Amino acid sequence: MLSKTKRLLFEKQAEIAKAIAHPLRIAIVDFLKDGEQCVCDIAEHIGAERSNVSRHLSVMVNAGLLGFRKKGLKVIYKLKTPCIVDFFSCVSDVLKQQVRDNEKLLKAL
Amino acid sequence: MLSKTKRLLFEKQAEIAKAIAHPLRIAIVDFLKDGEQCVCDIAEHIGAERSNVSRHLSVMVNAGLLGFRKKGLKVIYKLKTPCIVDFFSCVSDVLKQQVRDNEKLLKAL
DNA sequence: TTAGTATATGAGCATATAATCACATAGTAA
DNA sequence: TTACTATGTGATTATATGCTCATATACTAA
Numbered sequence: 001m002l003s004k005t006k007r008l009l010f011e012k013q014a015e016i017a018k019a020i021a022h023p024l025r026i027a028i029v030d031f032l033k034d035g036e037q038c039v040c041d042i043a044e045h046i047g048a049e050r051s052n053v054s055r056h057l058s059v060m061v062n063a064g065l066l067g068f069r070k071k072g073l074k075v076i077y078k079l080k081t082p083c084i085v086d087f088f089s090c091v092s093d094v095l096k097q098q099v100r101d102n103e104k105l106l107k108a109l
Numbered sequence: 110m111l112s113k114t115k116r117l118l119f120e121k122q123a124e125i126a127k128a129i130a131h132p133l134r135i136a137i138v139d140f141l142k143d144g145e146q147c148v149c150d151i152a153e154h155i156g157a158e159r160s161n162v163s164r165h166l167s168v169m170v171n172a173g174l175l176g177f178r179k180k181g182l183k184v185i186y187k188l189k190t191p192c193i194v195d196f197f198s199c200v201s202d203v204l205k206q207q208v209r210d211n212e213k214l215l216k217a218l
Numbered sequence: 219t220t221a222g223t224a225t226a227t228g229a230g231c232a233t234a235t236a237a238t239c240a241c242a243t244a245g246t247a248a
Numbered sequence: 249t250t251a252c253t254a255t256g257t258g259a260t261t262a263t264a265t266g267c268t269c270a271t272a273t274a275c276t277a278a
Contacts, residue, residue, distance in 0.1 A: 001153075001154065001156055002136060002154070002155055002156060006136070006139075007132070007136075010132040010133075010135045010136050010139070011132045012204055013132075013135050013197060013200045013201075013204070014130055014131050014132040014134075014135055016200045016203050016204070017126060017129050017130035017135070017196075017200065018127075018130040018235095020126050020130075021123055021126035021127040021129075021130045022123050022235090022236085023116070023119040023120045023122075023123040024119075024236095025123075026119040026122050026123055026126070027111060027115070027116075027119045030115075030119070038254080038255095039254070039255060039256090040253090040254065040255085044110075045110065045111070046111055047110050047111060048237095049237080049238075049239095050254075050255070050256095051237085051238075051239085051240095051255085051256075051257080052236080052237060052238080053255095054254095054255060054256055054257085055236080055237090055256085055257085056236090058256080058257095063203070064203050064204070064206060064207045064210070065203060070244095070245090070255095072245065072246070072254090073244075073245050073246065073253060073254045073255080074245095074253095074254065074255085075254075075255060075256090080203075080206060081199070081202050081203045081206055083198075083199035083202050084199060084203075086195070086199055087126075087196050087199050088122060089192075090190065090192040090193060090195055090196050091122045091125045091126065092122075093190050093192050094125050094172070094173050094174060094189075094190045094193075095121055095122070095125070095173075097173060097189060097190055098173045101173070127265095131265090131266085133266095147224080147225095148224070148225060148226095149223090149224065149225085157267095158267080158268075158269095159224075159225070159226095160225085160226075160227080160267085160268075160269085160270095161266080161267060161268080162225095163224095163225060163226055163227085164226085164227085164266080164267085165266090167226080167227095179225095179274095179275095181224090181275065181276070182223060182224045182225075182274075182275050182276065183223095183224065183225085183275095184224075184225060184226090
């Protein structure tokens with residue numbers, strides 16, 4: 001059986017994973033990997049409402065994925081833990097495997 | 110603005126991330142990293158109902174994270190893409206950073 | 219055949235998440 | 249001061265997710 005500590009760890013990890021698990025948030029991370037950006041530019045880049053983007057950003061800040069600083073009127077967000085980007089190389093592996101599986105299926109027809 | 114292709118890619122990636130983003134599913138992945146297991150043993154190990162575990166497993170199979178084979182009455186699940194485990198090393202980095210941030214806060218009191 | 223075991227799944231309910239709109243706040247600039 | 253801009257947030261609604269119970273399916277063994 002799982003220990004209490006392990007249970008707690010898995011819950012923390014799930015919180016972080018959840019904070020990544022949304023298409024717009026992934027788009028934001030992908031945009032921020034090239035450098036920090038303000039809310040308005042992020043919103044324009046991913047094509048979503050500012051209020052919506054603002055909420056997604058705060059989800060990721062709360063999860064510890066992003067940091068921010070204020071500069072005049074603007075709030076500028078940046079990736080806090082660059083390894084998040086590595087996560088997507090694994091996700092890509094999963095996607096590639098899916099494609100291979102589909103090819104197998106096709107050939108079997 | 111984002112291309113249609115990028116949008117689609119981010120959605121696929123989000124699906125995969127979502128499939129990981131649950132404490133019980135993370136516990137399952139953690140259990141399976143040491144080798145394939147049947148539903149009943151997984152359920153016992155993580156301390157959850159079989160029907161519930163069965164659902165979580167099918168979520169991960171659909172996402173392409175797990176594969177399975179049938180052996181008599183049992184269905185045996187295994188990790189399909191071992192790099193999923195690496196994902197957690199990044200998550201751990203985020204958690205460690207959170208701890209460091211909290212320590213900073215404490216010292217500032 | 220019957221009984222038993224492992225797994226999967228439909229229905230129902232509770233909760234969580236996401237998007238939108240309207241409004242509030244905070245800084246800038248005239 | 250007023251007007252403007254960037255951001256954040258409360259309220260609402262729609263949708264998604266997760267859990268439980270009951271039931272269905274499939275295999276085993278007597």
